Amino acid sequence: MEFFEVIKERRSIRKYSDKKVPNEVMNKAFDAALLAPNSSNMQTWQFHWVRNEQKKTKLVAACLNQGSAESAQELLVVSVRPLLWKKTSQDILQHGIPAGLEKLMQPYYGKLIPFLYGFQILAPFKWLIFNSVGILRPTPRKPWSLRDREETCIKSAALACQNFMLAVTAQGFDTCPMEGFDEFRVKKILDLKRSDRIVMVISVGERVDRGVWGERYRSPREWFIHEI
Numbered sequence: 632m633e634f635f636e637v638i639k640e641r642r643s644i645r646k647y648s649d650k651k652v653p654n655e656v657m658n659k660a661f662d663a664a665l666l667a668p669n670s671s672n673m674q675t676w677q678f679h680w681v682r683n684e685q686k687k688t689k690l691v692a693a694c695l696n697q698g699s700a701e702s703a704q705e706l707l708v709v710s711v712r713p714l715l716w717k718k719t720s721q722d723i724l725q726h727g728i729p730a731g732l733e734k735l736m737q738p739y740y741g742k743l744i745p746f747l748y749g750f751q752i753l754a755p756f757k758w759l760i761f762n763s764v765g766i767l768r769p770t771p772r773k774p775w776s777l778r779d780r781e782e783t784c785i786k787s788a789a790l791a792c793q794n795f796m797l798a799v800t801a802q803g804f805d806t807c808p809m810e811g812f813d814e815f816r817v818k819k820i821l822d823l824k825r826s827d828r829i830v831m832v833i834s835v836g837e838r839v840d841r842g843v844w845g846e847r848y849r850s851p852r853e854w855f856i857h858e859i
């Protein structure tokens with residue numbers, strides 16, 4: 632499908648048909664998700680394709696038995712693991728630095744990223760540094776807290792979710808992003824760490840006619856687009 636056609640065609644689907652989603656469709660969409668832009672290339676996202684029937688049943692219940700989850704052919708949980716920065720920054724240092732950029736990128740991944748993502752015990756000190764330097768010149772003032780680190784990871788994972796959903800649409804299937812779920816239970820089903828966060832559950836399948844809740848509505852464009 633043509634790009635803008637895909638954007639328009641994607642709708643949040645609340646009821647799916649019985650048509651199976653081929654594995655190739657899912658895998659192509661995962662590949663697209665992994666190409667999403669992400670903060671400092673830290674790739675702290677995790678995609679849990681829930682295929683085990685028992686876990687799937689529990690997940691549907693944790694999604695409050697929403698029609699979109701209940702009738703889904705496939706269910707995907709997207710989470711973030713902020714602590715993955717340690718592994719990915721080491722990986723980038725070893726394999727991901729383009730030739731000629733060593734001087735710039737080695738201190739970035741070797742020193743700045745550990746300072747920003749790690750040393751949480753120094754959080755108040757980081758806040759003080761950012762805000763003191765910020766008096767004198769423009770300074771990125773985040774992330775200094777665990778909350779900021781989570782926010783950074785979640786922003787990037789949300790972009791991956793959109794890549795995934797558009798890639799599914801482009802292949803003739805449908806999705807629905809969900810945040811109507813019990814995060815505590817979803818984490819338990821997937822056996823996730825306490826510091827992990829769930830970003831979205833995404834259902835996948837083929838829409839039935841009543842699966843789309845009416846014409847798409849958006850509030851007036853001028854409320855949101857500002858030229859200054």
Ligand SMILES: Cc1cc2nc3c(=O)[nH]c(=O)nc-3n(C[C@H](O)[C@H](O)[C@H](O)COP(=O)(O)O)c2cc1C
Pocket residue numbers: 641642643645697699807808809810811812831847
């Ligand atoms: C972060 C997020 C969470 C959402 N959670 C739910 C949900 O729990 N259940 C649901 O039916 N739709 C959910 N939606 C879908 C929105 O309701 C939908 O995107 C919006 O109404 C616009 O419709 P459209 O996607 O068809 O353009 C969610 C969407 C996003 C982006």
